[in-house]
Amino acid sequence: MALHMLGKDPDSPDGDSPTVYYDDVTGNYILQGWKVLDPAKLAEMSIPEHETVIEFPTRMMHFFPEVNGGGGPELH
Template sequence: MALRFIGIDDTSGGNNCPMVWKDDTDGSLVLQGWEVTNLSELAQLQERSSLPDTEKVIRLPARMIPYILEACSE
């Protein structure tokens, strides 16, 4: 896996989160964000699909969309 840094939230204040990375091997995105722990939000997500123990739901602010679009357009 060869991860390439795309961008970090410039309002993170040195907390290094959230971030967007791209795996140049297979084109997948690697996202670092805040883990969603709100039970109501998780219940809404699980109405659509189960959440295995091997997965986490993360939240990225809308200001990270340009980084995601940049990673997807390459």
């Protein structure tokens, strides 16, 4: 598996998160974000045991090539 970092949150106070990655084997995006721990939010979702939920800022949507009219990620 080869992960490619597409972008980090420019507003992150410590520069570590959130982050968008692209998996060039599966063609899927992998998102690193803040854990959702709010019981009220979690109660509104049906989360299977093998999944997790993160919160991801809309200001980072531009890292997804499809949002900007591209057909796939630009890998560097």
